[in-house]
Amino acid sequence: MSNQIYIDGKWLDSNSDLTIPVLNPTTGGVIATIPAGDMVDANMAVEAAVKAFPAWSSKTSNERADLIDRVAELLLAKSDLFAEMITSEVGMPLKLSKMIQVGNAIASWKHYAQIAREFTYEESVVNSLLVHEPIGVVACITPWNFPLIQITHKIAPALAAGCTVVLKPSELAPLNAIALAQIIHEAGFPPGVFNLLMGNGEDVGEALVSNPKVDMVSFTGSTRAGKRVGAIASQSIKRVALELGGKSSSVVLDDADLARAIKGTLNSCFLNSGQTCLAHTRLLIPENKYDEAKTIVLAAVEKMKIGDPFAEGTRLGPVISYAQKDRIRNYITTAKKEGAEVIVGGAEIPNELLSGNFVQPTVLGKVKPNDTVAQEEIFGPVLSIITYKDEEEALKIANNTIYGLGGAVWSNDYDRAMQFARHMRTGQVDINGAAFNTLAPFGGYKQSGNGREYGLYGFKEFFEIKSIQQEIQK
Secondary structure (H helix, E strand, O other): OOOEEEEOOEEEEOOOOOEEEEEOOOOOOEEEEEEOOOHHHHHHHHHHHHHHHHHHHHOOHHHHHHHHHHHHHHHHHOHHHHHHHHHHHHOOOHHHHHHHHHHHHHHHHHHHHHHHHHOOOEEEEOOEEEEEEEOOEEEEEOOOOOHHHHHHHHHHHHHHHOOEEEEEOOOOOOHHHHHHHHHHHHHOOOOOOEEEOOOOHHHHHHHHHHOOOOOEEEEEOOHHHHHHHHHHHHHHOOEEEEEOOOOEEEEEOOOOOHHHHHHHHHHHHHHHHHOOOOOEEEEEEEHHHHHHHHHHHHHHHHOOOEOOOOOOOOOEOOOOOHHHHHHHHHHHHHHHHOOOEEEEOOOOOOHHHOOOOOOOOEEEEOOOOOOHHHHOOOOOOEEEEEEEOOHHHHHHHHOOOOOOOOEEEEOOOHHHHHHHHHOOOOOOOEEOOOOOOOOOOEOOOHHHEEOOEOHHHHHHOOEEEEEEEOOOOO
């Protein structure tokens, strides 16, 4: 069904005759084709969602939660299939796809079912009754790097809240979305509650965002694309939730365990071959630790196997496309021209990796705070090391970008690390490598976006709050 779209509970041919090939980033081969949809497709999907909204929003929260739980059950039963599919589409090593890409999604469908059952939908404030009502039709536009996760954290809370949904996944990694649509159909969701479109952002995405019958747009992607979404959506004053780019700093204070901090930062930076908005791509260390840091970095990166994501022991697979590969290599070349030192890696591609979209894991030293690679999101396996004189300068450097999505602080003094974290202008800060929490709010400051995803906070995004004033009984 990869050549069809899903509207009003049925698999249909697209109005458009054009198609888009889906490529395997490891081999460059075509693994599927999808429709390059158009405005007619988008309008049909929105109309189906509008029609389905009254009945779906009137169901009890338990009825909606039961269906969402069913999706989690079906996903679990097909988890291996989904992991293999995502590894083929995205290039993340299979072991990590199973654990992160699919495992996170299954757990999150369960969480949203639980939240839907436990949420307080009405509360009294003096003589007012506050009622949480689903916002309406939601257009969800998702990226390719963590496709199933990012789809889940939009459509699962939206459906749980009582909204109807139109999903437009990335044309670079759409097959998992098609498989998920089949599961949603099998789970028994009423027609029109969930709809799936295929195509590129300029055509299908913009058609959804501009449609006046769409009440909310939830978008994850680049900051450049997010600005475009916000501008179009403003014409109909619809709600917009944006999860955009990042340039997160990992700040190693002078009393920290340097080896542990560098290992944790490399793991964050190189996860999914660096194609992670939350990646810690700037390592800030004291000036007198630079030579020691180089030694640690060299030893750590040399152990990281790059290659076939289906092979045992692979840590880094390919990047998503040839264009992305070329872009990353250009950043490395630019960094060298601006005076950076290539500690390990580089723009060259080893002969054994020439057939796919591979980029060497690269660490750049002697990067200045305002260098191109220190300011712009690369979205590849490239870490920049920046040195600082004192803690005040470290904080200034950490906050000196247009982004504010993630960050980290490392110190043997917990109170000191916490104090530093409080002053970082970013939506997430990890202290000493603390684990990511899927129930805590996720989102950015500044040009990293607005709104929050994950857990209760992500669920609340999909409601309007109505105040009903009641006559006080004497």
